[in-house]
Amino acid sequence: MDKLDLNKIESPADIRKMDTAELKEVADGLRRTLIEKLSSHGGHCGPNLGMVEAIIALHYVFDTPKDKIVFDVSHQTYPHKMITGRIRAFTDPKHYDDVTGYTSPSESEYDLFSLGHTSSAIALASGLAKARDLTGGKENVVAVIGDGSLSGGVAFEGLDYGATLGTNFIVVVNDNDMSIAENHGGIYENLRLLRNTNGTAGENLFRTFGYDYIYVQYGNDIESLISAFRSVKNSDHPVVVHINTMKGMGLPVAESHKEQFHYTAPFDPATGAPLSGTPAGVDTDTYADIFAKDFLEKIKDNPGLVAITAGTPGVIGFGPDRRAEAGKQFVDVGIAEQQAVAMASGLAKGGATPVVGLASTFLQRAFDQFSQDIALNHQPATFLVFYGSMFGMNDETHLGFFDLSLLSNIPDLLVLTPSCKEEFVAMLHWSENQRKTPAVIRIPGGNVLTNPDINIPEDYSEAGYETVRAGSRVALIGVGGFLPIVTQAADILASAGVDATVINPRQVSHLDKSTLDSLLGYDVIITAEDGILDGGYGQKVASYFGNASVKVINLGLPKEFLNRYNAGELQRRCGMTPEQIAATALGNIRK
């Protein structure tokens, strides 16, 4: 089957007319097309290649969109998009960016939710099933979830509740024996046992949760899958279909390097070599790399120092080699942010030195643990926040600019905002060696910034703001990565004859009232932060000066779920380029 034929698939109805041989041709065609797009465009590789047959079989057996399928995390839905009216976004390079990388209800009625955080599909589907039962519907409700995602708390909560529905509720567990990296958790031994016994083992996680259970040994065989899905279609009770698939199926480098090819930038499909850039864990100059190298140096002298990731070791610079080198001092808890944060409290209480690395967008899973287990308990754990910035991930499901507002309003939690790599390392070293306070270090976005002249205080929990440049009338406070940007604005102002004060607040969790009070006679204070304005740093400064005469102008991001935005355009929209900041300052100087 060539591309021309694939382009004729307009909806699953076209699939349902085919015989098995034709379905296999479709699978081959989708896979070839996927490899072509992925290798030139990048994207989630292994998850999609492994799910080609299962997605075809699901749409073949179930009467979508009347029957409802919720795909967990939904980064495996490229084949689903290809057979639900969006094939040209995969066959035609001009249309590659017509679709997002996740299910999106604005694209198709076959996409039920905008979904990019893992582990929620069972809970969402349980709501669909309950709505059906209340309103007299008859459709099948199917949740599709990967083995890696099962370790997230809301997946267990959903599995636990779903079993009580007592009606049609089908959970397809796509088990490829991998998370992004290898799995971690006790349940994975049980999944292994089930795979090794062709699903017959007496100890069965899903049965203990109350599900009927069937196992599909060849999860990339369309006939096996169709047979299994047919056997559960219209089931009158909850059932798990456990399918054993191959992550990266059909692309040898992706089959043999599953972690590297979970998500990839453009690559040579023959060798797997990236067309540009370097994969995680290779010596580069990213903040993650700086952290990982620093960490591996220090563990030699500090047996209690331990790095923790919640299923995303690459985010914090730990590829397989570095994980091996760190040994017991590197912990991957699986996709389980709550566990990572609460465990850090226990580690600190027990005298160890935990450093937890999280992607900004995922840390919100653990808000309660930050508040209760860490901050309320004053445990001196260190948290590194990666990709927290307008210059980070830009899918609406993966935004990284809500974190400052979220964390800085928790009592007794120090939220540090380094402005360059030297300050990041100084804060990291300080935090690892103190027992006074939990500390979040929110790493700047974009390219690594350097400033060898940055002032390093003795104690970041007591240090006030740093006045980087002393001026008058105009004060520019630049949070984190916006310090160099407001400094550029100050340069522009200087050339206009205005000597602006430039301040590095260093942290956004409490106000340095002494430094702020020194600005009372100013005309205008401008704050610039790499996060939403609502609930953020600038508004605290504005409130502090609410009954003073100095003007306060807060620059930051709007409270919006932006989607695939351009960071440069966003910065301009928010008035946050150096030129715009300088112009705003000039416009607010008293005449």
Next chain:
Amino acid sequence: MDKLDLNKIESPADIRKMDTAELKEVADGLRRTLIEKLSSHGGHCGPNLGMVEAIIALHYVFDTPKDKIVFDVSHQTYPHKMITGRIRAFTDPKHYDDVTGYTSPSESEYDLFSLGHTSSAIALASGLAKARDLTGGKENVVAVIGDGSLSGGVAFEGLDYGATLGTNFIVVVNDNDMSIAENHGGIYENLRLLRNTNGTAGENLFRTFGYDYIYVQYGNDIESLISAFRSVKNSDHPVVVHINTMKGMGLPVAESHKEQFHYTAPFDPATGAPLSGTPAGVDTDTYADIFAKDFLEKIKDNPGLVAITAGTPGVIGFGPDRRAEAGKQFVDVGIAEQQAVAMASGLAKGGATPVVGLASTFLQRAFDQFSQDIALNHQPATFLVFYGSMFGMNDETHLGFFDLSLLSNIPDLLVLTPSCKEEFVAMLHWSENQRKTPAVIRIPGGNVLTNPDINIPEDYSEAGYETVRAGSRVALIGVGGFLPIVTQAADILASAGVDATVINPRQVSHLDKSTLDSLLGYDVIITAEDGILDGGYGQKVASYFGNASVKVINLGLPKEFLNRYNAGELQRRCGMTPEQIAATALGNIRK
């Protein structure tokens, strides 16, 4: 054994010298003392009465505080406090309030964490165990968790990770076949099976997670417990000890009315009758009661209307009778806030009308679901927040004044703040009948407020602020329950010759710029909100007016983990009495 003897128990060392008969006497004495204190003072009743023997046995077998015991939720630790140096806080009414109702490291080295939210103990203990393994310790680490708490996501995450430790890690599952109300979830069938088979069933939840397992049929028999704990002491691998206890043991009314006696106000120990007030589900005039009665009226005509609780039906006014009346239209998902919120998204997507009721302090468990599953997906679910207020729960672990700051900074989530019961009902009815937006209704704290004259708009998603009283120079914006308080302040100002404008913002998630702009010529705007200032409503107003000449003064709570505070004193400390607000206004009028 009489009280005098109990008072001689200064530490577990005193217990460890005793023989079985003496231990049983201690248990009887502790239980009698507990019943005496609970009936006159109130507190968590059933959980403590059921754990007397297990706590004695734990301290008898394990070498606390060197061996470490983490009690989940810790509301069952009264007996633990009694035998770890705090007996007089139970035997002597003058000292009843010397201890909190939860473990508290500031009270005792036997208390490892300040802990009041459920389900985190296994995760916390896993950190203690890992710290021990990294630093060469040999102590036992024990997590004690109830069956009800097992349904929380972080409990599963902890159980999953803990199994991988490969070293000493003991999880005691205190199974009394009850949550606060009855349990809900598939795992509870497995627990029942294990109880019914004396722990021998082949399907075993804990074994599928990777634990060794032993069962104690008589969880209130000290000898059985000692034998079981001895058998796992110094275990070199993770093990679950599943003990079958009786909630409310030894107090007949608590044994027979487990839900009512989970937590009680003072009561007559013979009859169980409350000494004052009325238990949940009885016809009273609380917001919960208003909701429950309204809901039960409406379900008759609306099969898709469904109320959801996460293990706390009493919080939303649903005692056993009302739950029975609501039938399938009432869902308890167990202690699983993430499930409750994500499921509501699925329900709304499926065309049903979900109303989720949560206690303020627990909703933070589901921040990510509010953001991703609800707001990003624009699902028109309704959320009722109870006990969100400085006039709510006042333990440091259960504070209800972080919610406004937390939720109001999520894009596309309407956060309504009714000021009285009439406005609450109007908002509820509006939200149940609209499909435009998810809506949180944050119910005021304290006594039920009434205002039959409140203005009810057609559409709360489009309604602006209500100017309750038109004045000049001074504007008072009272959020929710502070509307009547600022109105009283306006009365005081009127008597001083100042006509203040009084505004009801109705919601705190977006600014009504038109109304705010009408205040530009004022001298001062005072905002008053029943939540922390940081990240809250007032700071948004202050930022909005940052470069205007009108003064803005924000009144609200400090960003602190307050503990067992007095609400009236806190209100005064924050300058939020009517008299203080009026004085602040007068002091900021331009001369």
